[in-house]
Amino acid sequence: MLGLRGTLLCRLLAEYSRDASGALRAYSMYPPTYIKPVYxxxxxxxxxxxxxxxxxxxxPVRAAYNSHTSSVFHDSLVRKFTNHVMKTGQKALSRELVEQTFREIKLIQLRKWNQSQTPEEKSVIECDPNKIFHKAVENCRPLLIVSPIRRGGVTYQVPMPVTEHRSYFESMRWLVKAGKEKERTIHFPQQMARELLSAARNEGRAVKMKQDLHQLCEANKAYAHYRWG
Known part of the structure; x- marks a missing residue:
């Protein structure tokens, strides 16, 4: 139980955290009129x-974070993928594994490029690991997702559109899961490189997971109206 002084203090903080329009500012040092920086x-x-x-x-623009950079070597999607690979906070090991994966992709594509006989075959071979990675993530992004909704004592798997943030999350999660499903004699960067190359061709286990999810959404489309129930 709060005393009278604690109640007054909470009320003052709530009034201070509101802007002129009456909306909560969530204790931000910037007014709502300030926009986020584009770097x-x-x-x-x-x-x-x-x-x-x-x-x-x-x-007016808000100040940029310390992690924001306009360097050509910075890629926010690669950084998120590195966080998905990381376990128990070992960020340095995760970065090393992702770098080895990109190096393995480069070696595989260069070997294929050198074995090509005609300029037409060489022109269709992509040797940039960053472009291959982005294409693989885009090919694995789902369009729909199922969410459990309980109606009348029964739980239904209801298909619904997925947000952009969630689609990238599921895509990278499936890629990492497919990269970890390997034999003991195969290292993670080698398997991960193969999965990214397969996903870039719209093949592989990660793409199969996306297709299975879409088939589940198609099978449960009769329950789509429960979204608004």
Whole structure:
């Protein structure tokens, strides 16, 4: 039980955390009118092409985080994938495994490129591991997902659209799971490189997991109306 002083203090904090419109600011040091910074070169070019950069010209911007960088060697998707590979907080080991995976992809593609006989065959072989990784993640992203919803004492698997953040999460989780399902004589970077190359061709176990999920959504489409129940 809070005393009178504690109750007044909580009320003052709640009033202080509200802005002029009455919405909660979640104790942020920036007002809601401040927008998040855009530090990636690709997104800046998209804003300039769409004309949105002109509209944001005089809009106040929040300070960037320490982890934000515009370096060409920084890739937010690779960083998230590294976090998925990591176990028990061993970030250095996770980074090393991802680097070895990319190195293995490069060696496989260069070996295939050198064995090609004609320039046409060489032109279709992608040797950039970063592009192969992005294509593999995009091919594994689901469009729908099932969610358990209880109605009348029965739990139904209801299909519903998946958010962008959740689709990337499921895609990378399936890729890591497929990379860990290997024989004891095969190291993780080698197996992970094979799975990424297979997913880039729209094949492999991770793509099969996505297709199985879509088939489950198709089988349970009769329960889709329970989303709004």
């Amino acid at each position: 990636q070169k690709e997104k800046l070019e998209e804003l300039i092409e769409s004309g949105e950069a002109k509209e944001r010209e005089f809009t």
